Amino acid sequence: MREWKIRDKRKIGFILFSAMLVGFILLLGPLDVFSHGFYCDTVEYNQICEEDFLKEIDLSIQDFEIEFSPLKNHFLGFAVNFLNVKEESTGTVDLEVCDESGKVLEEITVDVNRLSDKGWYRVYVNRKLKKNNVYKLRISAKHCKVAPHLQTVTKDYLGEENVSGNLLIGYAYAQSTFSLPEKVFIGGFLFAFWLLICLSVIEKDTLRKKCKYGAIFTFMTTVLSWNYLYNSMDNQNTNFAGFQIVSETLVSGVMEAEHNQIALSPYGLGRYINTVGIKSNYTSTFVSDENWEEGYSDKEPKVLISNNIYTKRVAVPGNYIKFSNNEQKKITAVEVSGDFLVVSLKSQRELRSSKYGSLEDITFLNKNKEAYPRGELEIYYSQFGLQGKVFRHLTRYMNYENAILNLNLICSIATAVVFVLLVFLLYYKYNFLFASCFYVTFWLSPWIVNFARNLYWVEFTWFLPVVIGLFCSLKIKNRRHRIFSYILAFIAILGKCLCGYEYISVIMMGMISFLVVDLFNAFIEKNKTKQILLFRTIFIMGMVAIVGFVVAILIHGTLRGNGDIIQGIKSIIEWDAFKRTGGADLNNFDEILWPSFNASIWEVYSKYFHFPTEVLTGISGNLFPMLCVIPLGIFGFNYKKRKLKWELPIMYAVFFLTSVSWFVLAKSHSYIHLHMNYVLWYFGFVQLCIYVICRQVVDVLKKEKVTHG
Structure with missing residues (x-):
């Protein structure tokens, strides 16, 4: 009886703990309640063109009202710009936030003596405002000898939240404390812990064993994934941040091209080219110095853009540039200045990025004002580019701004899963110490870590064949498992080759390495039956791998030769194989x-x-x-x-x-x-x-x- 009571208490405790865990995960993920900071984009006065200032609103004469709609979660308030604020000013400024029907949701009172002339005052809204709902902000002054003024400007300086009214105002948000990858990793650790807690209430040995190994697998995978994405174990690994970005941008290039609605080729990789240059990194910017600010001239109506095959074609006199604020300027002259083009525009005065936006967002128009594509894709012909096709497709279902990080997360987890599978199989085949040496190496090797998250190299495709070969060596006596391994080996090698031929000899040999070791052991043991079985398995596995490689070459050759496979394969051998070998x-x-x-x-x-x-x-x-x-x-x-x-x-x-x-x-x-x-x-x-x-x-x-x- 006492044992039943103890078990019941454990089950009740487990249910309560599980409910709390689910609640925390909901708060962490879908509800996203953890946030911090007060982040607001504002425009400085010296960045606003004189002709773009509209009238000043004297709050002693009239109240002022605008409509706005928060675009993101965690809306916190506003940054309001006040004019005509004197040192001896007294009184208050009242701000009322109302819903669309006019119902007051919150009132905020600010002493005028806390304001500064032409300065931004941050207004905190305690009421939670819903994303995409329309609200009103009413501003008034009370008991002021000299009332503050508000500044109105053209729509070029207004945030996307603005629905009506031209008030110079900024909208503030808190940022999520945890990024999506961090939420995933925290969730992974919590799930592993939950599986361990399950052991206290599960009685069946088989189910207990599954929970135990599931917890270990999840924990080990999460530890590796975290390190692969953030390099949290090695501050001496200074190459991590920019490692092989030049290769990864072949993947991001096709993603950006599709995002900008540029026609794609059957190949999966390419180098994106636009006004900022040939995209081989994520940090390219426009020139900012004593003469230029983000590519805009400080003195004349000119812009400075990259000199490349795309800009040479579209930036020609007589064409037009359409800016992000929809204004169009005619190109009057183009001058080559080394790696840049100096583009002169028909305008009465210089242009500014605060009004016209980033030069990366401009669209070139021909003389008939028909739009050119926003960039150009230089095709990468050396491989089929399967990874580019897959990641480009996944990007369609993501927030584009966070797509690279999210895909890096997927790569990190996939690599970690493959490594942990390999470690588990090594533990079953050999011993704990042997498996531990592999795990620690995968965890702490700067080279493994640097490649793991890269979208071009997709490191998990290198070691997946090794996992398949090791699995086959473990299940060598089972005919069904051998056949299953052959099928998986073909798919794995085909997939790897469609993602690139680099390191293929190492990957193929790695796939049969444990089988070869077993074969030599069989010779030492003088076990002829085992020798024959292993030799036959190695031969078939090797042939299957070669077939996978050949199929990939045929697929690639068809593209390379524009339908002529022979010509395509000849081109691959002459320009790619010989170049490497x-x-x-x-x-x-x-x-x-x-x-x-x-x-x-x-x-x-x-x-x-x-x-x-x-x-x-x-x-x-x-x-x-x-x-x-x-x-x-x-x-x-x-x-x-x-x-x-x-x-x-x-x-x-x-x-x-x-x-x-x-x-x-x-x-x-x-x-x-x-x-x-x-x-x-x-x-x-x-x-x-x-x-x-x-x-x-x-x-x-x-x-x-x-x-x-």
Whole structure:
């Protein structure tokens, strides 16, 4: 009876805890109640053109009313600009916020002596106003000897919240305390904790086991994902913020092109070009110095834009520029100034960004005032670009401003899931220490971390075939599982190749690496049945991978040859394969690439033996040669002591050959891309070296414990 009462109490406590957890997640996510700050965009007086000032409103003569509609959640209030405020002023300014019917929702009273002339006064609204609803703001002055004035301006300086009235005013919002990724990660940790709590009320062993492993899987995935998105474990990894943005912008380029309604090609990647330049990063801006402000001249009606193939075509005399405020200015002259075009416009005075908006938002019109596209997409022909197609499609269902961050989050989680799957399988096949060495390496390697969130590299596609190969080695005796593994291997290799051919030799060898290790073990064990099964499985798996690669080449070749597959494949081999592998006719390539073609394989390999970064957080790159050599010493020592387990030297050789295969087969690519290809050491080789050392230390400690026990 007592046990039943305890169980009932546990169940009630679990239900209450679950309800509280669900409530917190609702507050954190859909309701988004956690916010902070008072953020308001306002325009300074010196940024407003004189002709755009309208009349002043004397509050001693009349009250003033505007209508507005909040565009976002967490509306906090206003920033109101007051004029004619004297030091000796007395009295109050009353602000009434009303609903559309005129019902007063809140009254705010401000002492005039708290105002400053031509200054912004921040007004806090305590009443929660709903997004997209229309409200009224009525401003009046009371008991003032000298009443403040309000300034009205043209619509160019009004926020999108403005419904009626031309008051110079800003609208303030709080920002969400937690970004979407942070909410996802917090939710992940809470879900893992909830699964652990479930163990207290679940009695069935099978269900308890599922909850336990589910909690561990979720926690491990969330930890990796967090680090992949924010690099929270390594402040020495200074390359993280801008790592391979030049590649990622090939993906964001097609997203931006579609957003701006520019026609796309069958390829999935491209470099977006517009007035700011050729988009190879996320930080390009217009010139601001003593003569220019955000690309607008301080003295003349001129703008300064990038000199590129797009702007040369559309920025010509006689055409027009349509600004974000819908005003149109005729182009009178265009002058080349190095990397820029100085575009002169027909106007009585200089233009300002505060009125005309960003030059990235302008639209060029021809002489008949027909609009040109807002940019141009330079197609990336070296691959099919599957990742660009997928991410471009996902962007349609997201807030465009946050799309890159959200997609980075998806990539981070996908990479983490693949790694945790790999770690779980290693735990089942080998042991806890071996799996832990892989997990810690995936967590703390600066190279793994830097690639993980990148939209171009989609790192999870590299290691998914490895997971499939490891799964096959675990289920080698089951025919259905083998066939299932072959199908998955084909899909994984096809998908990887459609996202790019980089590192494909390493990925294919990584896929069969554990099977190869098992094959050598079978030879050592002299198990002929196992030898035949493993050899046949490796052969089929390898052939399936090659078929996946060939299918990807055929799909890509069809596009490359404009329907002529043979011509397309020939082009891929001549301009892409030879460029990466060497053996090309130097006359066909730029001189800057010649050293990569002429370099020896040994020269390339030697470069990758010297790490420019930490191997793992806290482990200097200078120790990498030692990390490679120490396991060999341990193997020799254990061989001499007749304690050597041949599986580890075999793994060492297999993982080493897997990692260096790209250095050999893609010699030219590896010679040039020293800023990237160190990541290939993490296809099992670094992990194995760490494991061998840790395993030896553990064995020595166990022996000492037995000796002195």
